[in-house]
Amino acid sequence: MATLKVAVQKSGRLSEDSLKLFRECGIKFNNGVKKLKAQSHNFPIEFLFLRDDDIPGYVEDGIADIGIVGQNVHDEYQKNVEVVKHLGFSKCRLSLAVPREEDYQDISYFEGKNIATSYPNILKDYLKSKGVSAEVHEISGSVEIAPGIGLAEGICDIVSSGSTLLSNGLKEVETVMKSEAVMVASKSLTEDQQKLVNQLIFRINSVLEGKNNKYVLLNAPNESLDKIIELLPGMRSPTVLPLADKGWSSIHSVINEDTFWENIEQLREAGAEGILVVPIEKMIR
Known part of the structure; x- marks a missing residue:
């Protein structure tokens, strides 16, 4: 009997929202504390708890059959996977921000400047579309500190409420993209696995319609x-x-x-x- 291996972020809001959705779909499992795998006993599905950045690659390589990631992660890593469902939760935006005291007028502010980000591919494409030439510095974690230590004049990072920017003396000036959770699937699913994906999406649609x-x-x-x-x-x-x-x-x-x-x-x-x-x-x- 076919089984679906589903990659889910191992912690954080996206993980919580994803697991809540599966439970609302009637799929029962016990993920415990710090477990890396969990098996459902009423649906042929196995959960793999991974770093969100790794999920698109695991799905592309066939280690996982489907995965749930932010649209921003999917777009940044550009893996050969298919987006099969937009899920409508864990919404956020990828935005440019500068120090609050800066007199920002428009995107031309960044011409010739340095921008720190964990999303260099998305940012480079965005700047190119706007005709702006800037130096993109890829860093992981604590992007907000970059202007304060002189690494960059601005940052490009995920924003939900904006409180993190505010606490670091920054202001949001441009929205690069809007993001939400998406389900991605391997392009090499078997016929039986595809049937299971279709069943899962049917359940998800029923839950989302109800909400x-x-x-x-x-x-x-x-x-x-x-x-x-x-x-x-x-x-x-x-x-x-x-x-x-x-x-x-x-x-x-x-x-x-x-x-x-x-x-x-x-x-x-x-x-x-x-x-x-x-x-x-x-x-x-």
Whole structure:
């Protein structure tokens, strides 16, 4: 029987988010503390816990069949693997930053200057696209210290909240790329392994769809049904049930959470009452 070997970052937020997603997909395993491997007992999958920078290479070499990495890591290492799913979590951005006191106007600031980064390939491509010639210094870890010790006039690094830049006297000035977790796969999967990947992606899609949508229940006067149904289209169409009170109905529907908040005032104006919004664990179209 085929088994999928999945490379996951061994620690950090990306690791936590990845393992949470697998558990939400109904895949049970015990990764323990500092374990380098874990086996699921209800899905043919084995987890390998690795450094995130190593994951694309392990997938390319066939040591792992699929892996979860940041889009930034995939783009930087340019390994011969295929992105099979954008996962929508662990979002961040790769940005240029300079000392706070600098009078930064535009990207031409970096012309002829030194930039420290752990992502030299992405940065060089970005500077080339902007027509800027700068010296790129590749360093690993503690990139933020580079301007303070005179190594570079600016840095290019991953930014989430921006607090690390702030604490090091830096300000974000350009977004080089936006990143999120992606699933990458080997290009030499067997037919059985590809079937397992498809099953896994099906489960992931069901979980992600559920997170992005909400189950909505409300009561409304019958004369407002057409207007409310227009605002709550549902997966195919809403469920409408008569209430004990004549002239009133209960409407059940599924709606994207963002759309719900955009329409909430119109729903109330149309006469909707007793509105309940319920999370969806899984959603299969």
